[in-house]
Amino acid sequence: MKQSRIVALLACWAIAPAAMAQDLSPYMGGPVELVEAPNGAIANKKILDGIDQVGWTGPTIDTPAEGIWHFGGYGLAPIAVIDTDEGLIAFDTGDSKHDGELLLAAIRTVSDKPVKAIIYGHSHTVLGAGVLAEGNDDVMIIGHPNLNEVYEENQKSSGIPAYFNEIGPYLTARALIQFNSYLPAEGPDAFVVPLTLTDTDSAFIPVNTPVEDGQEMTVLGVRMQFFTKYGSDDKVHTTVWLPDRKILLTTMLWSSPPQLYSVRGDVFRDPREWIAGLKFNRDLGAEVLISAGAKAVVGKENVARILEGYLDGAAFVLDQSLRGILGGLGPDELREFVQFPAYLDEIPNNLQNYGEISSYSPAIFYQSVGWYDNDAANLKPVTPRAEAERIVPLMGGRDAVLAAASAAMEEKEFSWAAHLVNYLYQLDPQDADVRQLKADALRQMAYVSTGGNDRAHMMSQALSLEGKVTIPRLIPPAPQTISSSPTTYVDYFRVRIDPVKSGETNSFVRFDFDDGTSAGLHIRRAVAEFIATPDDYARHPDITLALSGESWAGLYLGAATPAELIASGEIKVTGDADEAARLIDLFDRFRPEQSVVIPPALKSHNR
Numbered sequence: 001m002k003q004s005r006i007v008a009l010l011a012c013w014a015i016a017p018a019a020m021a022q023d024l025s026p027y028m029g030g031p032v033e034l035v036e037a038p039n040g041a042i043a044n045k046k047i048l049d050g051i052d053q054v055g056w057t058g059p060t061i062d063t064p065a066e067g068i069w070h071f072g073g074y075g076l077a078p079i080a081v082i083d084t085d086e087g088l089i090a091f092d093t094g095d096s097k098h099d100g101e102l103l104l105a106a107i108r109t110v111s112d113k114p115v116k117a118i119i120y121g122h123s124h125t126v127l128g129a130g131v132l133a134e135g136n137d138d139v140m141i142i143g144h145p146n147l148n149e150v151y152e153e154n155q156k157s158s159g160i161p162a163y164f165n166e167i168g169p170y171l172t173a174r175a176l177i178q179f180n181s182y183l184p185a186e187g188p189d190a191f192v193v194p195l196t197l198t199d200t201d202s203a204f205i206p207v208n209t210p211v212e213d214g215q216e217m218t219v220l221g222v223r224m225q226f227f228t229k230y231g232s233d234d235k236v237h238t239t240v241w242l243p244d245r246k247i248l249l250t251t252m253l254w255s256s257p258p259q260l261y262s263v264r265g266d267v268f269r270d271p272r273e274w275i276a277g278l279k280f281n282r283d284l285g286a287e288v289l290i291s292a293g294a295k296a297v298v299g300k301e302n303v304a305r306i307l308e309g310y311l312d313g314a315a316f317v318l319d320q321s322l323r324g325i326l327g328g329l330g331p332d333e334l335r336e337f338v339q340f341p342a343y344l345d346e347i348p349n350n351l352q353n354y355g356e357i358s359s360y361s362p363a364i365f366y367q368s369v370g371w372y373d374n375d376a377a378n379l380k381p382v383t384p385r386a387e388a389e390r391i392v393p394l395m396g397g398r399d400a401v402l403a404a405a406s407a408a409m410e411e412k413e414f415s416w417a418a419h420l421v422n423y424l425y426q427l428d429p430q431d432a433d434v435r436q437l438k439a440d441a442l443r444q445m446a447y448v449s450t451g452g453n454d455r456a457h458m459m460s461q462a463l464s465l466e467g468k469v470t471i472p473r474l475i476p477p478a479p480q481t482i483s484s485s486p487t488t489y490v491d492y493f494r495v496r497i498d499p500v501k502s503g504e505t506n507s508f509v510r511f512d513f514d515d516g517t518s519a520g521l522h523i524r525r526a527v528a529e530f531i532a533t534p535d536d537y538a539r540h541p542d543i544t545l546a547l548s549g550e551s552w553a554g555l556y557l558g559a560a561t562p563a564e565l566i567a568s569g570e571i572k573v574t575g576d577a578d579e580a581a582r583l584i585d586l587f588d589r590f591r592p593e594q595s596v597v598i599p600p601a602l603k604s605h606n607r
Contacts, residue, residue, distance in 0.1 A: 024339075025336065025415070026044070026448035026449075027414050027415040027445055027448060027449075028412075028413050028414070028415050028416065029411055029412040029413050032044055032045075032046075032448045033045040033046075034447055034448070035048060036188075037190070037192050038057070039185060039186045039187075039190050039192075040186050040187045040188060040190060041186075041187070041188060041189070041190040041191065041192045042188045042189075042447045043192045043447065044447070044448055044449065044450050046351075046450055047192055047193070047351070047353050047450050048192070050348065050351040050353070051192075051193060051255070051351065051353055053295070053348040053351075054255035054256075054294045054295055054348045054349050054351060054353075055072070055073075055193065055255035055294060055295060055353070056072035056073030056078070056295070057073065057193070057194065058073050059071075059072075059073040059074050059102070059106065060072050060073050061106060061109070061110065062295065062296060064288050064290055064296035064297075064298055065245065065247055065288045065290075065298075067082060067083040067084075068080060068081070068082050068083070068247070068290065069081045069083070069107075069110055069111075070290055070295070070296050071103055071106050071107070072295065073194075074094070074099060074102040074103050074106060075094045075095050075096065075098075075099030075102060075103070075128075076094075076095040076099070076124075076125075076179075076195060077092065077094070077095055077122070077124070077125050077292055077293060078092075078291070078292065078293070078294075078295075079091060079092040079093060079094060079103055079125070079292070080092070080249055080290045080292075081107055081111075081115075082220075082222060083111060083113070084116075084220040084221050084222055085220075085221060086116060086220040086221055087113050087114050087115065087116030087117070087220055088107070088111060088113050088114065088115045088116060088117075089115075089116070089117045089118075089119065089219060089220055089222065090115050090117070090118045090119070090132050091119045091121055091240060091249045091290070091292070092119070092120065092121050092122060092125040092126075092292050093118060093120075093125060093126060093127065093128035093129040093131075093132050093203075094125060094127060094128030094131075095124060095125055095127055095128075096127045096128065096201065096202070097127055097128060097130070097131060097201040097202060097203040098128075098201070099127070099128045100127065100128020100129065100130070100131030100132055100203055101128070101131050103128060103131075103132065104128075104131050104132055104134070107132075114134065114136060115132045115133060115134070115136075115139065116136075116138075116139060116140065116220055117139065117140040117141075117142065117219050117220055118132060118133070118139060118140070118141050118142065118205070119142045119143065119219075119238060119240055119249075120141070120142065120143035120144070120147055120207065120238060121237060121238050121239070121240070121249065121250070121251040121292045122234050122236075122237055122238075122251045122292055123144075123147050123150050123151060123154075123234050123236045124234060125292065126143075126147070126151065126204050126205075127201075127202045127203060127204055128203055129141065129203055129204055129205040130203030130204065130205055131203050133205060139205065140208065140209050140219065141205050141206065141207050141208045141209060142207065142209045142210075142211055142217075142219070142226070142238070143207035143209075143210065143211070143236070143238055144207070144210070144211070144228045144236035144237065144238050145207075145210035145211070145212065145228070146235075146236050147207050147210075147236045148206045148207050150235070150236050151204060151206075155481070156481070156484070156485045156488055157477075158476075158477045158481075158489070158492055159171055159172035159175075159475065159476075159477055160172045160174075160175045160264070160266075161266075161267065162265070162266070162267065163267045163268075165492065166492045166495045168477065169474040169475050169476050169477065170265075170473070170474055171264060171265050171266070172474075172475040173471070173472050173473055173474055173475045174263075174264035174265055174457075175264045176475065177264065177456055177457050177460045177471065178195075178262065178263070178264045178453050178456050178457065179195055179456070180194075180195055180452075180456050182456075182460040182463060182464070182469040182471060183456060183459055183460060183463070188447075189443065189446075189459055189462075189463065191452065191455065191456065192353075192452065192455065193353050193354070193452040195354070195452045195453075195456075211226040211228065211238065212226075212228065213226070213227055213228045213229045214226075214227065222242065223242070223243060223244055224240055224241065224242060225240075225241040225243060226238055226239070226240060226241075227239040227240075227241065227280070229277075229280075230252070230273055230274070230276055230277030230280060231273055231274075231277070232251065232252055232258060232259075232269065232273070232274045232277065233259055233262075233266075233269055234251075237251045237252070237277070238251075239251065239252070239277075239280075239281065241284055241286075245287075245288070246285065246286055246287040246288065246300070247286065247287070247288045247289075247290065248281060248284055248286035248288070248289045248290065248303075249290045249292070250281050250289060250290070250291055250292065251291075251292040251293065252274065252277045252278050252281050252291075253278070253281070253289065253291040253293060253294055253297075253306070253307065253310060253349060254291070254293035254294055254349065254354065255293060255294035255295070255349060255351065255353060255354065256349070256350075256351060256352055256353045256354035256355060256451075257310070257313050257314065257317070257349075257350050257352060257355070257357055258271065258274045258278075258310075258313075258314045259354060259355045260274070260314070260317060260318075260355075260357075260360040260363060260364070261355070261359050261360045261362075261363035261364075262355065262453065263355070263359055263453050263454065263457055264453070264457075268363065268367045271314055271315075271317065271318040271364070272318070274314055275311050275314050275315055275318070278307060278310060278311035278314065279311060281307055282303075282304060282307040282308055282311065285300065285304075286300070286303050287299065287300045287303065288303070289303045289306070289307070294349055306347065306348065306349055309343075309344060309347030309349070309350065310347060310349050310350065312344060312347075313340065313344050313347060313350045313357075316338075316340065316341075316344060317338055317357050317360050317361065317364075318364065320337070320338045320361075321334055321338055321360070321361040321364040321365065322364070322368070324337045324338065324361065325365060325368065325369060328374070330365070330373030330374070330375065331361070331362035331365040331366065331373060332362070332373075334361035334362060334364075334365055335358040335359075335361060335362060336358070337361070338357060338358070338360075338361045339357075339358075340357065351450070352450045352451050353450055353451065353452060354451060354452050354453060355451045355452075355453050355454070356449065356450060356451035356453075356454050359451075359453075359454070384426050385426045385427070387423070387426075388422075388423040388424070388426035388427050389427065391423055392423050392424065392427065395423075398424055398427075398431075401420055401421070401423060401424055402421070402424065402433060402434070402437065404420055405417045405418075405420040405421040405437055405441070406437065408420060409437075409440060409441060409444070412444075414441050414444045414445045414448070415441075415445065417437070417440075417441040418438060418441035418442060418445065421434055421437045421438045421441060422438065425438055435465045435466070436465070436466065438462075438465055439461075439462040439463075439465035439466050440462075442458045442459070442461055442462040442465070443458070443459060443462040445458045446458040446459040446462065474590065476556075476557050476590050477489075479550065479553040479554070479557060479559075480553075482549070482552065482553035482556050482557070483548070483549030483550045483552065483553045484549065486511070486513045486515070486517065486519075486549040486552045486553075487511070487513070487517045487518070487519035487532070489552065489553075489556050490511050490519040490520075490521060490530065490552075491519070491530040491532075493521065493528075493556060493587055494521060494528040494529070494530050496587040496588040497523065497526070497527070497528045497586055497587050497588075498586055498587065498588060499525070499526035501585070501586045502523060502525055502526060502528075502586045503525070504525060505523050505524075505525060505583070505586065506523065506524055506525065507522075507523050507542045507543065507579075507583055508520060508521075508522045508523075508531070508537070508539050508540070508541045508542050508543075509521050509522075509523065509541065509542070509543045509544075509545065509580070509583055509584075510531075510534045510541035510543070510544040510545065511544075511545050511547070511552070512544060512545065512546045512547075513547065513548065513549055513552065514546075514547070514548045514549065515549060518533075518534050518535070519531060519532060519534065520534040520537060520541065522537075522539065523583060523586065528587075541574075541575075542575060542579075543573065543574070543575040543576070543579060543580045543583060544573070544574035544575060545571050545572070545573060545574075545580060546571070546572040546573075546574070547565070547570060547571045547572070548570070551565055551570040551571060554570075555571075555584065556590075557590050558589035558590040558591070561581070561585075562580065562581040562584035562585060563581040566580065566581060
């Protein structure tokens, strides 16, 4: 009896197909109105109708409260500046040195007072600080107690921060797509929301006044309370509360729903933490909310309404994703199942102009369940190419698949068209007709999208398929990044071993750098074990390489071969020089088309 009741309960819990929303999707022929943006971009009207309520399409200075300016549209994120008798207090500084320069010029249009204090609300918006400080060494830099450490770790990484730092170059390449590096600024294929990084330099100043959660302090005569407990896409946030004026300066409210997953790839962002932070912000009862990610909100009731609708949006995505999983839905089904109801869609800051929530539920699925969707037929799937080799003949061959994809385009079923033509692309990625039809499908998907990230990826790949832009698969770190921390990159080098080349090799290679550091790699057939302290390792080195950090950077990036560096004397070998060159050649090298260097400004960027 008990077992039959459980079976009946599970059956009742199953999600009905009618709950799915794919037929309403603009990617599959659902209703959508396309308009032309001021820069000529063809865009979903929903973006242009809503973006001015929550964000800026150009440089703007708002005054949400007396003595406080809010500067938006000068870069990726806005900053706030508080006017005091003793000088100015800046809340955030921009995502790059160039942002800082634009912001300082804008500040000088409203005040000639020096910036005497800077508060870092977020670790991504610290790169313009040196510009705002104007060389003043006495500027108070307030921030999370762990912010300096996070910044330094990011500078040592091999690219955009990742769960596994070794794949930083791969995520960096995807990040450049996300931030519109390959899209034109004007014309039908241009970006709509200007999410771009325009500089590669940093003017970071370390935190010299760390604050703890709940700490109170008077800054230039202004009483403030700081909160550092909660994070979002970054774990070192600082929220500022002005209790005497009921003003909240926060990094938790964006102009788009909480970015629970970035399509470029990222460390999992726990929705529970972001939701908890939003609840805390709401419960302060602010009369003015000044955001580091959106336009300010004024009025106690308005602030409460916006924050509650925003946190309910995040909670809806989490809870309905979990409900869908309990109902037997897999990651692809969750994309269409989790759609905002109308009342949440009407909250201005829930405008999906940065990311689209259809990308978030699969990330929640993978974090909580893993890749397996509980359909045993998918436990041992064929490769995409093997599937294409078998399914294209069943569909009638190349011409029949092209015709079906073209028919889908006529029906405005762009996702289906892209899916169909992808079978042919797997078989021959150089087929001109296939490339163009795939580009056409991706372009139309980009036009109807609302999310800036989604548009950037779809449009960039469309342009690449047409040969209009070249998108590298990997973007290696800068030589100076490698040379400043050479042993870190000995560790990262291990993942590049080619098990076919290495064969029966069993050798221990020691690296002695001119900065006094050492590390090693024990190559045991198909694995290279990183040895952090070679002096303590049980095996003596078979080969020792003495070199500078700069020479190692050249070797790591493939700028020179090991044989060339050994012959020139840049690498001094203890042991067999030919064997040393052979051992290093067991590892993959960056190819010339992958040699674009990571912009340093991206290193701390994790949006």
